[in-house]
Amino acid sequence: MDRNDTELQELQKRLNYAWRDPGLLRRALIHSSYTYENREQGEHNNERLEYLGDAVLELIVSDYFYRAFPDKSEGELTKMRALTVCEPSLAAVARRLELGRYMLMGRGEERSGGRDRPSILADAFEALLGAVYLDAGLEEARRVALRELADIIEEVRTGHAMRDYKTELQELLQRKAADPIRYSIIDEQGPDHDKTFTAVVEYRGKRMGSGRGKSKKEAEQQAAKMALENYPDRH
Template structure:
């Protein structure tokens, strides 16, 4: 979507049920600094700063109110998991946020639409934009709706687990184990991008991209969990 008109985010607007075509806040939420360096305007970094705090407060309040029996230490671990880059990126992918990002040419060509940190930052910026445009109650509703699959994990696990461990446990319960396979490695040594697929036997479950094999495996596991959970 680099350089393209804002009208092309209409599917996202319809999906969210929020914003207008000419929303300045929405455009800013989707604008990575690589884009604004080339095209001018404001990037999503300030919105990301605000969105981080809004998200943390909504999640903290939810945990405090819904789990009075959990000690502070457990609540802190769950909050850290729920507001992590990993969780934010996972939910941004579920929204399909990557396709709507405004990226610089180089960032776009290097796989920025799938980069975990960029997706997570855009999700935080989107939260801030909703808060500024619609207020506390609407952004709270949005967050709790989007985070529902992750919050549901609290009913199954006493403490949060990473996607690879979660996938391992799900498949082991069915008498199997996940198998990870390197699909490709691209770019110079100092800026390598790995693509890894995960299988259950010969059945493809998901694929992930990351700056390390570990990160790509975690993302592949996240993708697999979308269909298995």
């Protein structure tokens, strides 16, 4: 591996958490582009940990807002959670932790700016949380998550969080009818380590917007943003 134990110890100090199984921490920081370019090493990437961490994070944040705001409606709590665990918010936390610096990734991904790509950073934070959960359980994962997300949660609480265009569009359209809003990825361009996705959003059979991004989530957010901008009677 390209990292040394000193670097991993440095990250553990930043998180105020020491892994019992350091292998989990190492795996949380391996991007799929690295395993693709180094198949002979037989390394596992962080995608399974990201999958687990995503679910753990959603439970932790849902539980926190449920207990902290007993007077909020289900819709309000859902919006608060979405703002907290969205890609821009998690990427901001990952940048503060400098996760990009600690990651192992392929040369192509690194050359294309992967160490600061929001989707990669957000996924890495979720993978890190999944690794904490496997290493020490839910309560330790809760402690780490709520501490690292404290600033984001405060911004959400005070109404200063980054905008979630998908939630805004859903609320706008469902004031009139509860018809489903459909997002589709209609195009993918570029190699696996540097893809660009194109998404469209449709409502009642009509295409309302399209958007591009370096992740499917980002493309969908951009499609929702266009739909909001083009909506005739938004106000």
